[in-house]
Amino acid sequence: MNSILFLKTNCMNISVIAILSLVTIIDGYIINQSLPIKNNIRVARIANGEQFDQAYYPYVVGLKIQIVDEETYCTGTLVSPRFVLTAAHCIEGSSSVKVYQTDPRNEDGEKREVIELFMHSLYNDTSFVGDLCLLKISNPFKNITSYANISGNPELFANETSLKCFIFGWGKNEIGYPKYRANFASVWVKYGPNACEVPPDNYFIKDIVESTWKDFLCPVPNNRMACIGDSGGALVCQGFLFGVTSHGYNYYPEMGHLKTECGDTRVQTRYLFIVNYRDWINDHLHGTSSTIKFNHLMFILISIVRFLLSI
Numbered sequence: 001m002n003s004i005l006f007l008k009t010n011c012m013n014i015s016v017i018a019i020l021s022l023v024t025i026i027d028g029y030i031i032n033q034s035l036p037i038k039n040n041i042r043v044a045r046i047a048n049g050e051q052f053d054q055a056y057y058p059y060v061v062g063l064k065i066q067i068v069d070e071e072t073y074c075t076g077t078l079v080s081p082r083f084v085l086t087a088a089h090c091i092e093g094s095s096s097v098k099v100y101q102t103d104p105r106n107e108d109g110e111k112r113e114v115i116e117l118f119m120h121s122l123y124n125d126t127s128f129v130g131d132l133c134l135l136k137i138s139n140p141f142k143n144i145t146s147y148a149n150i151s152g153n154p155e156l157f158a159n160e161t162s163l164k165c166f167i168f169g170w171g172k173n174e175i176g177y178p179k180y181r182a183n184f185a186s187v188w189v190k191y192g193p194n195a196c197e198v199p200p201d202n203y204f205i206k207d208i209v210e211s212t213w214k215d216f217l218c219p220v221p222n223n224r225m226a227c228i229g230d231s232g233g234a235l236v237c238q239g240f241l242f243g244v245t246s247h248g249y250n251y252y253p254e255m256g257h258l259k260t261e262c263g264d265t266r267v268q269t270r271y272l273f274i275v276n277y278r279d280w281i282n283d284h285l286h287g288t289s290s291t292i293k294f295n296h297l298m299f300i301l302i303s304i305v306r307f308l309l310s311i
């Protein structure tokens, strides 16, 4: 449908999507079996991890996102007092977003409204290039004083070096949703043209992964992995934010390539390598971006439209 056209644009058009193309969203994420990568993107959660102490990682936040009549959850990372970095695919088509210091299912949790959001203009909902969104919150969380610092460099991964990194998320684990706890897990991460496993006989996925490798970090497949609700969360290497949880796919031949059970070692996940996006992030953090800031207004308009329709 018209989703690609809209998705290459800024937040105004993204808000329009919420009204116009609910069908596209449902198709893409749940029904359309011809787009396996896309199918799996909201299927993200941390399997076989363990609970972490929020005092050490206060910047890991939960997101509750309203997409038309659906409520969805993702994870985000505070990169400054007012800005949360997350994945564009989490926010695509949303009409409101709330940021939680705790589990986003915990209504009593400390939360903030998102007053502006900035979707990366290169976001491609098939390849997940540019799968990045910055959320500006209404006011800082009172007792958070440490924010994730962005770093990363392709040279760190030279000569097939893998780095030990950590993934974080408020999502599901291999059993179900752990109540009010966020998990983290260690993974070995690679970068390069052959860093991700690819399904040899699924050319759709193979072509995408091979042509977009520069944008992604690839954990070595393991039963410790991101699952539902972890999308948008942090990949932390050497104490710095290197990546944002994006999507996954089954790379194992002859298995249909679609099953993405949480904790299945046949699933390759990909994380957006944010080093290439640092200028864009800094421009927004420091308010030097030229993006027109009418997004809050769009949220209000959406609410009104929905109210009228619901009468």
Ligand SMILES: *[C@@H]1O[C@H](CO)[C@@H](O)[C@H](O)[C@H]1NC(C)=O
Pocket: 004, 008, 124, 125, 126, 127, 208, 211
């Ligand atoms: C999005 O990614 C797909 C797969 O790599 C590519 O075929 C398509 O041209 C991209 N769309 C745009 C608008 O760049």
Ligand SMILES: *[C@@H]1O[C@H](CO)[C@@H](O)[C@H](O)[C@H]1NC(C)=O
Pocket: 054, 055, 058, 143
């Ligand atoms: C933030 O402060 C509140 C109130 O003092 C406290 O209940 C909560 O546990 C604190 N959160 C963190 C992550 O330290």
Ligand SMILES: *[C@@H]1O[C@H](CO)[C@@H](O)[C@H](O)[C@H]1NC(C)=O
Pocket: 146, 147, 148, 149, 239
């Ligand atoms: C990020 O950098 C600042 C300034 O150097 C530092 O105070 C802060 O602790 C760092 N954050 C983390 C999570 O390491």
Ligand SMILES: *[C@@H]1O[C@H](CO)[C@@H](O)[C@H](O)[C@H]1NC(C)=O
Pocket: 155, 156, 158, 159
């Ligand atoms: C990678 O290997 C090349 C050639 O063997 C060497 O010159 C270079 O220093 C190595 N780089 C790293 C980061 O180990």
